[in-house]
Amino acid sequence: MLHKPFSPACERNRDAILAVLREHFADRRRVLEIGSGTGQHAVHFAAALPQLVWQTSDVPDNLSGIRLWLGEARQPNTPPPLSFDINGAPPEGEFDAVFSANTLHIMGWSEVQRLFALLPGLMRPGALLTIYGPFNYGGAFTSASNAAFDASLRAAQPQRGIRDFEAVDALADGAGLSLVDDRAMPANNRCVTWRRSA
Ligand SMILES: C[S@@+](CC[C@H](N)C(=O)[O-])C[C@H]1O[C@@H](n2cnc3c(N)ncnc32)[C@H](O)[C@@H]1O
Numbered sequence: 068m069l070h071k072p073f074s075p076a077c078e079r080n081r082d083a084i085l086a087v088l089r090e091h092f093a094d095r096r097r098v099l100e101i102g103s104g105t106g107q108h109a110v111h112f113a114a115a116l117p118q119l120v121w122q123t124s125d126v127p128d129n130l131s132g133i134r135l136w137l138g139e140a141r142q143p144n145t146p147p148p149l150s151f152d153i154n155g156a157p158p159e160g161e162f163d164a165v166f167s168a169n170t171l172h173i174m175g176w177s178e179v180q181r182l183f184a185l186l187p188g189l190m191r192p193g194a195l196l197t198i199y200g201p202f203n204y205g206g207a208f209t210s211a212s213n214a215a216f217d218a219s220l221r222a223a224q225p226q227r228g229i230r231d232f233e234a235v236d237a238l239a240d241g242a243g244l245s246l247v248d249d250r251a252m253p254a255n256n257r258c259v260t261w262r263r264s265a
Pocket residue numbers: 074076077101102103104105108125126129151152153154167168169170173174178
């Protein structure tokens with residue numbers, strides 16, 4: 068029997084993220100979430116922002132768990148999750164916002180590069196990208212806890228690790244996205260939003 072996956076971190080960070088999304092996604096309609104994980108964020112954000120169609124996606128192994136969360140919530144604005152591995156073909160269609168939480172330090176750097184290379188094909192002109200998670204600035208960790216987290220990530224998988232904000236912003240620039248907002252979040256995380264030029 069399938070067990071519904073559960074992420075305690077999602078329960079802790081969802082309302083702080085929602086406050087940012089309420090601001091930036093107020094006039095959005097179709098959101099693509101990349102690396103939806105359990106699906107908990109999707110259920111929470113789609114309920115609070117009913118004007119949005121919140122399209123979840125993740126690697127195939129995570130889709131059954133997301134389906135359980137979406138199926139239980141029975142919300143009209145959460146279509147079935149899409150299978151989307153950054154290393155494979157992107158989903159069809161264009162979105163007016165893309166959201167991803169806690170994914171850039173899990174993907175290898177070449178996958179982060181590919182993610183940004185795919186974005187122009189997924190985002191219509193004027194679309195927003197919001198990324199939540201930890202970042203380094205000026206080549207330095209922002210806290211001792213982030214340094215310890217980075218060490219644990221790299222010990223488990225050498226290609227993982229907290230990304231430099233400046234390097235990610237350069238990828239965004241290369242994809243035609245301009246920085247709109249870089250917001251401090253609880254527990255030494257950030258919520259960063261870029262806009263594709265119209
Ligand atoms: C730490 S989890 C975060 C999940 C969720 N967004 C959250 O905040 O709880 C990292 C997520 O990145 C996804 N991910 C990792 N590599 C990926 C790839 N190559 N393509 C798409 N998603 C990927 C994982 O499947 C997982 O759902």
